[in-house]
Amino acid sequence: MSILVTGAAGFIGARVCQALLEQGECVIGIDNLNNYYNTELKKERLSILLSNKLFSFNEIDLTSVDLSSFFDKKQLNDINFVIHFAAQAGVRHSMSVPMDFVDTNIKGHIAILEFSRKLANIKHFIYASSSSVYGRNTALPFRESDRVDHPGSVYAASKRAAELISDCYQHLYGLPQTGLRFFTVYGPWGRPDMAYFKFAQAIMRGETLTLYNGKHLSRDFTYIDDVVDAVLKVVSFSPPVDCARILNVGNNSPESVLYLVNLLEKFLKKPAFISVVSRPAADVETTWASVDAIKEIVGWEPKTSFDDGIEKFSTWFIRSDYL
Ligand SMILES: NC(=O)c1ccc[n+]([C@@H]2O[C@H](COP(=O)([O-])OP(=O)(O)OC[C@H]3O[C@@H](n4cnc5c(N)ncnc54)[C@H](O)[C@@H]3O)[C@@H](O)[C@H]2O)c1
Known part of the structure; x- marks a missing residue:
């Protein structure tokens, strides 16, 4: 059995690969190592994974190759799970280069679905969507049963399009x-x-940081280890063949962005210099996940408090090369 993970050099993808490898799974990673942000960070994440013999990596752009040509028949037959995390992220970035979002998040999503539906032994296709699909909704917390017809950005719209395309592939080809x-x-x-x-x-640099104004500007910040745990629980769960499910993975506890700054000042032991500007239209005011569905279906709940999570991030950050 092997698990194919796209976006394997990315933040969430690399941590999920690491956790799967620790469980003794054979993992095939795919990433195009694009320069949307510092590629050294992607390569550093990758070098940790490559030290494990159960990990193999292909530097591929999902939108421009026939994925199946990279593998022999046995490798293709061995793939039981595809975890698709590759994406062009960045809500505000989608205001400057909207076409990049169409390429990876829509064309790339179809490319990996086309590849996956032809795999002889695939059991489950798991993919990353985003809280941003709730867009301009105001009823809180956000529930999977809410209508999501008013995205706030092209990024959000591209993630919603991917959800709909997935639903269609489940209907057409029975891919769970x-x-x-x-x-x-x-x-x-x-x-x-x-x-x-x-x-x-x-x-850390003593520079002024930009805070968007808004009375309740808050986010349901979710700690990476909790997210990895949610993905592993979904992998170990056998979906029904007609599964086209969507689940929130959030902390169910929104925190104000100003409180985030206060915590960073505390754990980095330095003051913040703040400039307040108006909130861009693409950024929503509040996000808040209901996690009832994922709790009921796979028994997952977030465990890390925001204070603990930001302390862990700060400890890593101070020692990293990315100050
Ligand atoms: N981090 C978050 O807060 C968050 C929130 C909501 C949704 N998501 C979603 O989760 C997934 C992972 O996010 P992340 O934070 O790890 O982002 P990330 O940018 O760190 O990882 C994405 C990876 O995909 C790769 N990639 C992009 N386009 C590609 C292509 N065409 N072919 C191959 N590889 C490509 C990138 O090089 C990158 O390493 C994404 O789908 C993102 O939209 C993330």
Whole structure:
């Protein structure tokens, strides 16, 4: 048996690969190592994975190759799970280069579904969606049963499109699928384009950080180890053949962005210099996940408090090369 993970050099993908390898699974990683953020960080994550003999890696762009041509028949027959995390992320980035989001998040999603549906022994296709699909919804907490017809950004719309395409592939080809709507994932080895990482850099450098105004600007920050645990629980769960499920993976406890800054000041032991600007239209004011469904289906709940998670991130950050 082997598990194919796309976006394996990414923040969540690398940590999921590591956890699968620790369980003795054979993992095939795919990533195009694009330069959306510091590629050294992607390579560093990858070098940890490559030290394990159960891990193999292919530097491939999902949108431009026929994936099946990279594997022989036995390798293809061995793949039981596909975990698809490769994406162009970044809500605000999607305002400047919307086409990049169509390429990876829609074309790339179809490419990996086409590959996966032809695998003889696939049991489950698991893919990353996002809390951003809840867009301009105001009813809190966000539930999977809510309508999601008003995305706030092209990124959100591309993730919703991927959910719909997945639903269609389940209907057409009977490929069991679970989409995971991740809520602001943070932690060691995280993404430098995300607010908590940028704030930490600004604090350490003595630079001014930019905070968006808004009375209740808050996020349901979810710690990486909890997210990895959720993915592993979904992998170990046998889905019904007609599964086209979508599950929230969040902390069920929104925290204000100002409190995030206060915690970073505490754990980095330096003051923050703050400039307040208006919130861009692509950024929603609040996110908050209901986790009732994932709790009921796979028995997962978040365990890490926000204070503990930010302390762990800060400890890693101070010792990293990314200050
Ligand atoms: N981190 C979060 O807070 C968060 C929240 C919601 C959803 N998500 C989703 O979770 C998934 C993983 O996110 P992440 O934070 O690890 O992001 P990431 O950017 O660190 O990882 C994505 C990886 O995909 C790779 N990639 C991009 N386009 C590719 C392509 N065409 N072919 C092959 N590889 C490609 C990138 O090089 C990168 O290493 C993404 O689908 C993202 O949209 C993340």
